[in-house]
Amino acid sequence: MVSRWMYTSLVILYCFLLGPFVIIFMASFGANATMAFPPQGFTLDWFANVFETSQFIDSFWISLQLALLSTIVSLIMGMPVAYALVRFQFTGSGLVETVFSAPILVPGLVIGFAMLNFFVLLGDMQVMTGLFIGHTAILFPYSVRVISASLRNLDPYVEDAAVSLGARRLRGFLLVVLPNMQAGIAAAFVLGFITSFNNVPVSLFLSGPGVTTLPVSMLSYLEYYFDPTIAALSTLLVAFTVVLVQSAERLLGLSQFV
Amino acid sequence: MSRRPNQTRTIVLLVSPAFIFVLVFFVLPLMFLLSQSVLPADGGFTLTGYVDFFQSRVSRIVYLRTLRLGLIVTGICVLMSYPAAFVLARMPARRRSFLMSLVILPLMTNAVARTFAWLIILGRRGMVNQTLLSLELVENPVRFIFTETAIVLGLTQLFLPLMVLPLVSAMENIPDDVLEAARSLGANRLITFARIVVPLSSDGLVLGATLVFTGSVTAFVTPAILGGSRLLLMSTLLRQEAVILFDQQAAAVVAVVMISTTLAVNLLLRFLRVRQV
Numbered sequence: 001m002v003s004r005w006m007y008t009s010l011v012i013l014y015c016f017l018l019g020p021f022v023i024i025f026m027a028s029f030g031a032n033a034t035m036a037f038p039p040q041g042f043t044l045d046w047f048a049n050v051f052e053t054s055q056f057i058d059s060f061w062i063s064l065q066l067a068l069l070s071t072i073v074s075l076i077m078g079m080p081v082a083y084a085l086v087r088f089q090f091t092g093s094g095l096v097e098t099v100f101s102a103p104i105l106v107p108g109l110v111i112g113f114a115m116l117n118f119f120v121l122l123g124d125m126q127v128m129t130g131l132f133i134g135h136t137a138i139l140f141p142y143s144v145r146v147i148s149a150s151l152r153n154l155d156p157y158v159e160d161a162a163v164s165l166g167a168r169r170l171r172g173f174l175l176v177v178l179p180n181m182q183a184g185i186a187a188a189f190v191l192g193f194i195t196s197f198n199n200v201p202v203s204l205f206l207s208g209p210g211v212t213t214l215p216v217s218m219l220s221y222l223e224y225y226f227d228p229t230i231a232a233l234s235t236l237l238v239a240f241t242v243v244l245v246q247s248a249e250r251l252l253g254l255s256q257f258v
Numbered sequence: 259m260s261r262r263p264n265q266t267r268t269i270v271l272l273v274s275p276a277f278i279f280v281l282v283f284f285v286l287p288l289m290f291l292l293s294q295s296v297l298p299a300d301g302g303f304t305l306t307g308y309v310d311f312f313q314s315r316v317s318r319i320v321y322l323r324t325l326r327l328g329l330i331v332t333g334i335c336v337l338m339s340y341p342a343a344f345v346l347a348r349m350p351a352r353r354r355s356f357l358m359s360l361v362i363l364p365l366m367t368n369a370v371a372r373t374f375a376w377l378i379i380l381g382r383r384g385m386v387n388q389t390l391l392s393l394e395l396v397e398n399p400v401r402f403i404f405t406e407t408a409i410v411l412g413l414t415q416l417f418l419p420l421m422v423l424p425l426v427s428a429m430e431n432i433p434d435d436v437l438e439a440a441r442s443l444g445a446n447r448l449i450t451f452a453r454i455v456v457p458l459s460s461d462g463l464v465l466g467a468t469l470v471f472t473g474s475v476t477a478f479v480t481p482a483i484l485g486g487s488r489l490l491l492m493s494t495l496l497r498q499e500a501v502i503l504f505d506q507q508a509a510a511v512v513a514v515v516m517i518s519t520t521l522a523v524n525l526l527l528r529f530l531r532v533r534q535v
Contacts, residue, residue: 003447009341014357016338017364017418020375023385027378038385077279080272090269099280105524106288107476109493110513113500117294117510118287137284140276169268198368201478201493205500215479218370222483226377234371241366246359 021238028231039228046232056233058210059217062128063197066213070135071143071192075185077136078143083173085144086151104141108201111138116205127208134202139192146191150184151177183251190248194241288517295510307511317495321515324492327406328475331413335421335470336463338414343422343462344455347429358426365419369479376412376484377403404488412480417473421466428462429455461531468527472520492516 028046030039050056081100085093103111115134119125154177162172178185203213212220218230295307311317346354364372379385380402387399402408432455440450456463481491487498492512499509 006341006345009338010345013338013342013418013422014360016415017361020372020379020415021364021367023375023378024371038388077276081276084269084272088265088269090266096273096277099277099285102280103284105472105520107472107493107513107516107520109476109478109496110288110291110516111284113496113509113513114287114291115283117506118290119283122290133283137280140280194366198366200369201476204478204497215368215370218368219479219482222370222374230370230374231378234367234374237371238363238367242363245363245366 024231024234024238027228028235030228033227046228047236049229050233050236053221053229055212055217055221056214059212059214062131062211063214066128066131066135067193067196070132070139070196071189073132074136074139074143074192075147075188078140078188079147079185081140082144082147082151083177086148087156100144101141103138108138108199109204112202112205115202120206120208127206127211130206131203131211131213134206135196135199138199138202139196142191142195143188146188147181147184150181150187153184154180186251187248190244194244291510291513294506295514298507307507308515310508311511311515316490317512320490320492320495323406323489324475325519327410327413327491328471330410331417331474332421332467332471334410334414335418336467338418339421339425339466340463343425343459344429344451346422346426347432354426358423361419361422364415369416369477370483372416373412373480373483376408376415380408380411380484403484404486406485406489408484409481409489409491412484413474413477416477416480417470420469420473424462424465424469425459426462428459428465432458464527464531468524472523476516476520492519 027039029042029044031041031043031045032039078100081096084090085097112134115130119133120127120130158180159172159177162176163169167175198215199213200215200219203216204219207213207216218233222230296303296305298304298306311321346357349357377384381387382399382401382403384402386402387396390396390400436454436458437450440454445453475491476493477491478493478497481489481494482497485491485494487494490498492515496509496512496516499505499512
């Protein structure tokens, strides 16, 4: 059934998916500042330039804090929702599911714009708080979905056994359910972290003076400079992602949750 | 699971923190945005924002361009993914999981980094132009950036994984026996593909198309870098209205049109999926 032209299409697909990464990688070592291709010479200057550009360093720390905080909060609040949806049948569960998948249906740019108008401009909210709220909201769909999937794989009788043996529900959850969901939670964490860390649309409007996320500062750098610094930074980020994703895939089978 | 008298209380306790969070921090700002689009600063109620939007040549062109490019990108993604997804779905599990992790990789890298590559490929002194110049096919560098082609290429690369993933998982569920039965009953490859594989994977196709289309019509980074202010899409138009022209009502109208479009497409395709079952 699988014929040669189908393999050809597979090769084309992968060239198209991964080719740009090869080009970024090559460009980040090129000595030529004008980004002519193929690059001439070899230099590590652009990597040095990444670390000397305070705009990138500052925004990296902000993105890191933001991603960690919003992922953790969305998990802590999303986990009980997933538990309720999987373990109980109740009227309104459809509504709950819709509400928690809504942030994925609304364009990120619109979310950021609406939050800017309402919280920052009207409510005088701190920029960082606005970013945190926006990122937490867009992570709920992922947390709820991934945790639900991992709960469904867990036999409910295990938990019922704990309860019938005298453990209270909360204790049964903490001692029996939670340890069995480690992989699902870790997968949700990696997915949430990456989603927040890479997000541009939600952060774009919510970034304020002095508080900018890394992808947004990369975008604004591009408006003024066109040199291989962005390529070098992208290479670093891709390397970071490859390590993170490959280890998550090895350990947890990330692709089944995406 | 046995029903317990305090089950309702438990459910409310479990769901309400996150539910209230989403209502207050997500639904409320969107309601405010909706009101901004119909309530001008000087009071009253007006639909002039929407009338202006659909009467203005510029915004109409931008809206139609956004939809058109979204359709083109979705179409290209389907054509590129369908046969490849079939090969992936028929592979031994180990090799497949390695190749699938390569499909996910681009999805996990930020859009600025991924779009930047297209500047190197399509730029004035980029790969394509250097090749064309050295082959003496052109005398001067061709402008590729700030064209629809550039945006389509960038968006296709960005959203291909969202088509491949659901297609592969739908095709994995097609049993080998079914394909063999079709072949042994005399169907050739093309007919087997068209009559067996396509209908049995249509769920994945519809889901992938929804994701790619809504992603394309709302993406910001790619049109911002590859289209700029010369070739606006809805997302870059929204940004322009809000940040450069400071027209909050017009920006709110653009935002509401964007949401309505993605919601309509999602509902339509969900309806299609339900009807098939």
